[in-house]
Amino acid sequence: MKLISIVSPCYNEAENLSLLYRRVTDVMTGYPQYDYEIIWADNASTDNSRELMRRLAAEDKHLKLIFNAANFGQIRSPYNALLAAHGDAVVMMCADLQEPPEVIPDFIRAWEAGAKVVCGVKPKSKENVLMFALRRCYYKLIKACSETPQVENFTGFGLYDRCVIEALRCFHEPYPYMRGLVAEIGYRRVEVPYVQQRRAHGRTKNNFLSLYDYAMTGFVNHTKAPLRLAAFTGFLLAAVSLVTALAYFVYKLTFWNEFSVGIAPLVIGIFFFSSVQLIFIGIIGEYIGAIWTQVKNKPLVIEEERINFD
Numbered sequence: 001m002k003l004i005s006i007v008s009p010c011y012n013e014a015e016n017l018s019l020l021y022r023r024v025t026d027v028m029t030g031y032p033q034y035d036y037e038i039i040w041a042d043n044a045s046t047d048n049s050r051e052l053m054r055r056l057a058a059e060d061k062h063l064k065l066i067f068n069a070a071n072f073g074q075i076r077s078p079y080n081a082l083l084a085a086h087g088d089a090v091v092m093m094c095a096d097l098q099e100p101p102e103v104i105p106d107f108i109r110a111w112e113a114g115a116k117v118v119c120g121v122k123p124k125s126k127e128n129v130l131m132f133a134l135r136r137c138y139y140k141l142i143k144a145c146s147e148t149p150q151v152e153n154f155t156g157f158g159l160y161d162r163c164v165i166e167a168l169r170c171f172h173e174p175y176p177y178m179r180g181l182v183a184e185i186g187y188r189r190v191e192v193p194y195v196q197q198r199r200a201h202g203r204t205k206n207n208f209l210s211l212y213d214y215a216m217t218g219f220v221n222h223t224k225a226p227l228r229l230a231a232f233t234g235f236l237l238a239a240v241s242l243v244t245a246l247a248y249f250v251y252k253l254t255f256w257n258e259f260s261v262g263i264a265p266l267v268i269g270i271f272f273f274s275s276v277q278l279i280f281i282g283i284i285g286e287y288i289g290a291i292w293t294q295v296k297n298k299p300l301v302i303e304e305e306r307i308n309f310d
Helices: 014-028 049-059 073-084 101-112 129-145 162-169 178-185 208-222 225-254 264-296
Strands: 003-010 035-042 063-068 089-092 117-125 154-161 189-196 303-307
Touching (some): 003 101, 049 063, 063 073, 073 178, 089 162, 117 178, 154 162, 154 189
Parallel strands (some): 035 063
Antiparallel strands (some): 063 303
């Protein structure tokens, strides 16, 4: 009997966990030909999530728990839980129920048909309109810049064959960008559309800094375009500056008494070029930071406890 793993990272999702558990088990009981495991990775929740998890896990050995010793962020903890799964196929989904478990049967059918990666893509969403529009712009931008073909409107929600999980282990990524890794690994891929729902309960734990961090991780891991843009911009601005200087020099020689350069163009130019330099120094800093993270080679997480793992 093949095993299907359903992995969900959790942080302060006590209001959603019972409903998530019920909806996932309802889906999986419709597939008696498969065994299944549900893996929840708790990222040091501060509400009563762990008490609820322990209670559910005591009643159902299909539910397996990973309790992290601290909050290791929204990138490392899910990836660690994904690698801990034993399934012949592994489904990754968030615990906030924005990614509906009822799409899992579509994933399984595509997997049974031979797909090694089944990506849940969201052409429509019930989240904030502005946020959804910004996300779509980001997906298009990174797809255009990336050296490997990226999947638009893909958050990581999907099904991954065991061979994909084993391939992920080969990368030894201490700070992985899951969507990019899936595209880079290859294998036959199928896209399954779904409508992203509003959160069932609670508020998102993401903020501007966490979203920016994840976005920049995608760029620095899968494209050199920002670095090349910095170089090209430098060459272009240097050429524009030279041409402008020559034009001013000729104009001044021609109209020596009438033309007064003044200090305003000089001040504006200094501020403009300083701003451009700071932007690209920041971009270079992002790449250096990514190298620093790789060199340190920290573990993905430190686990405090595992429950129902044999």
